[in-house]
Amino acid sequence: MSQTLFEKIWDQHSIKNLGDGNELIYIDRIFLHERTGSIALKSLEERNIDIRNPNQVFATIDHIVDTFPGRDDTTLMPTGTDFIKSLRASIEGSTINFFDLNNPNQGIVHVVSPEQGIALPGITYICPDSHTCSLGALGTLAWGVGSTECEHALATNTLIKKKPRLMKINIEGELPIGVTSKDIVLHLISQFGSNGATGYAVEFTGSTISALEIEARLTLCNMAVEFGAITGIIAPDKKTIDYLEGKQFSPKGDDFITASEQWRNLKSDPDAKFDKTINLNCSDLTPYVTWGTSPQQAISINGSIPFLDQLTGSSERESMIRALKYMGLSEGENIKDKKIDAAFIGSCTNSRISDLRAAANVLKDKKIAKGVKAICVPGSSQVKAQAEAEGLDKIFTSAGFEWRESGCSMCFFAGGESFGEKQRIISTTNRNFENRQGKSTRTHLASPESVAASAINGKICDAKSLGIKS
Amino acid sequence: MKPFNTISGIAAPLMRINIDTDTIIPSREMKTVSKKGLASGLFADWRYISVESREENPDFILNQFPYNQAKILLSGSNFGCGSSREHAVWAIHEWGIKVIIAPSFGSIFYNNCIKNGVLPINLDEEKIASINHFVAIDPMKNKLYIDLNNRIINYDKETIEHFPIDEQDQAFLINGLDQIDQTLNKISLINDFEEAHRGKNPWL
Numbered sequence: 001m002s003q004t005l006f007e008k009i010w011d012q013h014s015i016k017n018l019g020d021g022n023e024l025i026y027i028d029r030i031f032l033h034e035r036t037g038s039i040a041l042k043s044l045e046e047r048n049i050d051i052r053n054p055n056q057v058f059a060t061i062d063h064i065v066d067t068f069p070g071r072d073d074t075t076l077m078p079t080g081t082d083f084i085k086s087l088r089a090s091i092e093g094s095t096i097n098f099f100d101l102n103n104p105n106q107g108i109v110h111v112v113s114p115e116q117g118i119a120l121p122g123i124t125y126i127c128p129d130s131h132t133c134s135l136g137a138l139g140t141l142a143w144g145v146g147s148t149e150c151e152h153a154l155a156t157n158t159l160i161k162k163k164p165r166l167m168k169i170n171i172e173g174e175l176p177i178g179v180t181s182k183d184i185v186l187h188l189i190s191q192f193g194s195n196g197a198t199g200y201a202v203e204f205t206g207s208t209i210s211a212l213e214i215e216a217r218l219t220l221c222n223m224a225v226e227f228g229a230i231t232g233i234i235a236p237d238k239k240t241i242d243y244l245e246g247k248q249f250s251p252k253g254d255d256f257i258t259a260s261e262q263w264r265n266l267k268s269d270p271d272a273k274f275d276k277t278i279n280l281n282c283s284d285l286t287p288y289v290t291w292g293t294s295p296q297q298a299i300s301i302n303g304s305i306p307f308l309d310q311l312t313g314s315s316e317r318e319s320m321i322r323a324l325k326y327m328g329l330s331e332g333e334n335i336k337d338k339k340i341d342a343a344f345i346g347s348c349t350n351s352r353i354s355d356l357r358a359a360a361n362v363l364k365d366k367k368i369a370k371g372v373k374a375i376c377v378p379g380s381s382q383v384k385a386q387a388e389a390e391g392l393d394k395i396f397t398s399a400g401f402e403w404r405e406s407g408c409s410m411c412f413f414a415g416g417e418s419f420g421e422k423q424r425i426i427s428t429t430n431r432n433f434e435n436r437q438g439k440s441t442r443t444h445l446a447s448p449e450s451v452a453a454s455a456i457n458g459k460i461c462d463a464k465s466l467g468i469k470s
Numbered sequence: 471m472k473p474f475n476t477i478s479g480i481a482a483p484l485m486r487i488n489i490d491t492d493t494i495i496p497s498r499e500m501k502t503v504s505k506k507g508l509a510s511g512l513f514a515d516w517r518y519i520s521v522e523s524r525e526e527n528p529d530f531i532l533n534q535f536p537y538n539q540a541k542i543l544l545s546g547s548n549f550g551c552g553s554s555r556e557h558a559v560w561a562i563h564e565w566g567i568k569v570i571i572a573p574s575f576g577s578i579f580y581n582n583c584i585k586n587g588v589l590p591i592n593l594d595e596e597k598i599a600s601i602n603h604f605v606a607i608d609p610m611k612n613k614l615y616i617d618l619n620n621r622i623i624n625y626d627k628e629t630i631e632h633f634p635i636d637e638q639d640q641a642f643l644i645n646g647l648d649q650i651d652q653t654l655n656k657i658s659l660i661n662d663f664e665e666a667h668r669g670k671n672p673w674l
Contacts, residue, residue, distance in 0.1 A: 015660060016656065019637075019638075020636065020637040022638045026663055026664065026667060028674050029674075035555075036555065038503045039556075042504075079501045083503055123671075123674065128556075130554040130578055132554075144554040145554060146554055146556035146578055146581060147505070148649075149582075152653065155650045156654060158653055158660060162636060164577075194548060195488075195551070198548065198574050198575075198577065199577065225552075226551075228574075228576070228577070250673075255673045315485070315486070315547070316487070318486070319488065319546075322486070412497050413496070415501075433492045433493065434492075435493075439521075
């Protein structure tokens with residue numbers, strides 16, 4: 001019988017059908033961070049429950065740790081150190097693969113995971129973090145869970161799950177120069193809503209996806225959760241196999257040859273059935289930016305905010321009125337040339353080496369506008385080292401950006417560092433929720449190219465409008 | 471986890487769409503490596519005029535009598551979207567809300583509710599609007615009665631709304647069972663599967 005990519009991986013991991021559609025699913029790899037992983041490990045300790053296979057568990061420190069140069073366990077977040085120390089204490093003496101602060105492989109979980117070959121095609125993978133869906137870019141069946149489900153997986157290597165509905169999003173067309181996978185996903189969510197894929201696992205297919213490099217696919221799948229999806233997945237191809245070869249936790253030698261044979265065949269059958277299909281053509285797509293407080297409130301960076309009467313449904317209109325007030329914007333207004341206070345490049349969405357190269361390409365020989373606070377936070381210590389080897393750090397700092405240690409940083413405000421009240425920030429992150437980056441902060445999500453260009457301009461714009469080819 | 475069966479209580483309407491888990495409990499309110507002590511951080515940015523002094527915002531519904539005693543929350547679509555933080559459910563439960571009725575939920579949040587004795591009910595927007603209308607007349611008197619066994623919401627004496635829920639989720643809430651213990655009973659199945667699985671994927 002024809003099967004989708006999702007169904008193939010699912011069935012290969014189904015231990016037992018438990019009735020009522022629920023199955024006991026084997027979980028291959030688990031990644032933890034100090035924010036939620038610490039709680040899951042502590043809770044198991046308190047109950048005297050062992051981790052079943054610690055060598056299938058990975059952990060790093062990214063969420064609460066500061067990103068200032070020379071940082072240590074001390075955090076600006078008042079109790080942040082407790083989370084770091086608790087995670088470290090729980091791991092001590094176990095065979096959990098731990099990338100601690102001084103480890104050259106430390107970084108944001110979803111950046112470290114592909115970088116180290118921890119997420120692999122065809123495996124099941126969970127992390128108590130919603131952006132775990134990023135790893136679907138490698139053909140990994142990966143999704144975010146809460147602490148309780150994480151504890152279950154740590155103790156049993158399984159989860160009890162019902163197979164979700166399946167959606168295919170087929171994207172065709174050659175992306176115009178300067179348009180990125182971040183723009184695709186913001187466009188997608190703006191068209192179909194932030195609950196457009198609620199209850200679905202999404203497979204991305206089509207010529208546009210095939211043409212994307214792995215890191216761009218990671219950005220796309222990263223925001224599947226902002227589309228409401230349980231996860232996003234992309235069939236592995238030659239790019240995936242080339243990307244994974246030689247990574248620390250990838251198969252080695254003959255195992256790699258065997259594994260890549262399996263991966264090459266890991267795709268949806270041509271006549272596989274999906275519960276829903278969306279077709280998009282992105283050949284005329286422009287850079288996108290959000291104007292509101294939900295990722296669905298996004299428009300072309302050269303476009304204007306919708307008028308209230310263009311919206312159907314009173315709850316949508318009420319949400320828009322609230323968002324406009326919060327963001328200090330008006331209906332029908334152009335988003336371009338809105339003055340910004342800050343620019344942020346980082347997060348599990350856009351902090352990989354290709355993102356930093358793209359931003360540096362825009363910033364080269366330029367200075368950011370006066371009064372703009374600009375920060376670049378590499379996604380991992382490896383990304384940081386690579387960027388420094390290429391001299392990108394110099395481009396960022398010469399332009400006026402701060403150059404940081406890796407971590408989640410100001411993607412969200414955890415009680416430590418934040419942007420000022422009512423500050424307008426253009427950001428490569430994934431969530432423009434109220435107060436996400438600090439009290440009353442106004443976040444506009446965009447690609448690294450658009451964030452870099454806006455930082456130079458002091459106002460929201462894309463790189464093309466500055467005459468920069470990106 | 472305390473078994474859940476029926477509940478009768480005041481319902482508070484928080485009729486906004488896309489209420490995310492950052493809003494339910496801001497990151498800075500998750501202060502300790504613990505699942506407890508989170509209720510005071512619930513909806514902190516909406517609930518307090520000053521987060522630091524904890525001065526309450528009288529305009530926020532959960533600060534108003536009798537909604538400050540609500541056991542049930544009515545809300546808009548995509549409730550609990552965003553971050554996977556289970557703290558959102560821990561805070562809701564500790565504050566006293568045991569049922570959330572919304573047209574749709576963030577999927578991780580929904581799972582987290584089931585694991586923590588909070589019943590998430592999917593109901594059409596129109597039906598929620600009728601319930602809201604009924605409650606608004608006299609929230610103290612017009613309580614909702616929810617029976618998870620029979621999957622019904624009973625209000626206005628004669629009006630009954632049926633709601634769907636996965637059988638396993640229903641059983642889990644009603645029995646308050648510990649899932650780890652249950653799964654560990656199947657350990658030999660897991661062992662056998664694992665051995666065969668590793669045979670096929672020796673690099674894992």
